[in-house]
Amino acid sequence: MNTIPSDLLLNQLRWRYATKQFDPAKKIPSDTWSALEESLRLSPSSYGLQPWKFVVITDQALKGQLPAISWDQPQARDCSHYVVFAVKKGLDQAWVDRYVARISEERGVPADKLGAFRGMMLGSIEQATKDGTLDSWQTHQIYIALGTFLSAAALLGVDTCPMEGISRPDFDRLLGLGAEGFESVCGAAAGYRLDSDPNAHLAKVRFPAAEVIAHR
């Protein structure tokens, strides 16, 4: 196993910031981007259910339509790759069965040996449906993927800007997400900062460790 030194990890997490101005001329190399897509795919999720779709937008004309539905923030237009994080709404037995089939395939285990695990997942989904928390539970998983993606990008030297300030219904319509049972949650622009971005030169602001972390 090849781990990384902790100071390298922290240097890159400190280097990361919410990029306001991307260099429109700089594109992420395809091998780097492939790794970032794979980091999305590998993101942890509850039961491993992966209740998501990631829509990667590189078409410049389409990117040009995004600021108007993102509070006029230009990052979506100027970045290299824009990712829309969408959640599966109303996660159901069909989704669970597709997942169980995939486990069976990848691990060479007959699907009927996975009945207990399947039942546990269906039980949790049924309970969450009763409680009215199914979609919010799955939406939480989207933010795990966002955190994974932002960290992975920083480690590869790629700038990002997470964007919650988007008009989700407009993104859904533009990308046709609703027809597939998904709903946009948030976005992330990825690319390379302009040196002229004033925010690139500001000190990172965090509360002191003693106010954020308690020990027991």
Next chain:
Amino acid sequence: MNTIPSDLLLNQLRWRYATKQFDPAKKIPSDTWSALEESLRLSPSSYGLQPWKFVVITDQALKGQLPAISWDQPQARDCSHYVVFAVKKGLDQAWVDRYVARISEERGVPADKLGAFRGMMLGSIEQATKDGTLDSWQTHQIYIALGTFLSAAALLGVDTCPMEGISRPDFDRLLGLGAEGFESVCGAAAGYRLDSDPNAHLAKVRFPAAEVIAHR
């Protein structure tokens, strides 16, 4: 800037899995743990508001009380460090002002020059309060921190198990979180896997890239 090779990133993200059996005898070295706490502190959040408290539990007697309020999962007891991720409830002007004061201090900018940014944050909080989405918005940030933490740990060779299956009210009572205005959201056990953990040897299961990632 020292980035890491993308295959090293992906190897570690593939090495990661939700550890079921930790080796109770193996403790995370203090310098490694300090880096993981710092990765939590550096996590991105909306406006940088850091609506969280991370409670790190290492006391063995306290850890021993956790399985009973975690669906009898033994990870919290057997891991080296257990982190409770708690969200600030009812984020308010006092929190914003504390943040603005911190920006002022860290960047050497008079607080009254930060009025526009302060107003924007307060406006978003007011709107979210009206919409009834304030706490869920802040809870989303907790999951960004969880994703950051799980990735950071994997890169440093530390095993983890994210745990949503906890009795949040019991954690709040045990740790006195409510008195401080916080509420537990989820937990993460961290330490080192036992080689006898059957899950350590299972293939990671993910849907094919073509089903998870769309390109436009």
